[in-house]
Structure formats: structure tokens, C-alpha cells
Amino acid sequence: MAGWRVARLDEIEEASDGRVPWRPVRHHLGIRSFGVNAWTGHSVGDRIINEHDESGADDPEELYVVLHGRAQFELDGETVDAPAGTFVFVPPGIMRTAFAKEPETTLLALGGVPGQAYEPLDWETWAPIAPLYAEGRYEEAAERGREQLSRYPDGPLLLYNLACCEALAGRPDDAVEHLRRAAELSERLRRAAPRDDDLASLRDLPAFAEIIGN
16 A cells, blocks of 8 residues: 555545634644644635744744635734735744635645654644533533544543543543543643643642652
8 A cells, every 4th residue: 555645625524623614634644744734714804823822832833825815914913915825934932813815715834843853742633622621511521532532542632631621520530541641642741731720630649740750
């Protein structure tokens, strides 16, 4: 079997995190060495990229490529017009968002952390459940997360966020089990756990100290 894969954009099923629609290019093609996904604004004025600044120590720099239509980027308060064929590079620390100026405007977003090997967290496996978490429906999110885990047993961010939901829902044993596996798969997530308020109910447990290395 050939090692290469080919896919048209419309062959990749569109997903949503409850805010903007996107297509999981990296996950669909099985790419493990860099982050890449496609985001679409179907109508004029639709937000394509959620506002964020990637300001954390392990956050990536990003390159956006306008594949179709016309986008308007807002970068630290400055407006950038970006018709099809435009490359927009944004390093960490800059607040960014983008809106569609034409119907079906589509961006390809690529990212990686400067000076670090790419660590695929497989956040795509968690994204469909994120709206439940955002609404505070932690038990329901945990149930959906466990169902998703049967399909993606080694998704680091799926495991980590499932542990967060279980901790918030008063299920510490399940939370510790899933947090332990997330920490085994991702050093980045292991370092994040002590600072995460979602896991506050676990902090006095000996197993938590073992997981984070204290």
C-alpha cells in the first residue's frame, strides 16, 4: 500500500467546535509532523478564525493561506485585506482573528512551536465535545468523551480534557486514570496539569502528585 494520501477539501468532513466550522486536514491525512487544518466562512461576515493570541510558552507560530474567497484579518488591532493566494504569518503573542469578506472563504492554517519538535495532541478528537464543556455540562461531556475514547484511545488532549470533565463531575478515580495516560503521552500536558483549575479537586491526591512528578 502506498504511503501517500490524496484528498480534496470537500472530501474531508466539516466539523465544528460550536463556534466556527473547520475541516481536520491533519487528522484526516494522518499527518504527525506539523499542524494543518482548513477553516471556512460560509457567508460574508462569518468569523473564520477564533480570536486568540497563542501567548503560552508552548504555543505555536501560525501561517494562514487564503485558498478561496477573501478574508479580513485583524492582527493586534490592525486590519489586513487578504484575497485568495495571500500568506499571513503570525508569531505567538499577537492577537488574531479573521472574517470572510466573500462567501465560502477558506483558509489553510499551519502551525508549529519555534525550536520544538511538533507534538500532535490530536485536539481534533476533543473538538466535537468542547461545546458541552463550555456550557458546564461536565457529566455529559465526560460520557461523550468516553465514547470518543473507544475510537481514539491514544488522543492526548481527549484523555486530558476527559480527566478535567470527570474531575469537575466528581469522578476522581476516572479522572486520575485518564490524566495518567494523558501525561504519559504528552509532556506538555503533564506540565499543564498543576496549573489547571479544572483539576483542583485532584491536587491533594497522592496519585496526582505522582503523575505530575512531585
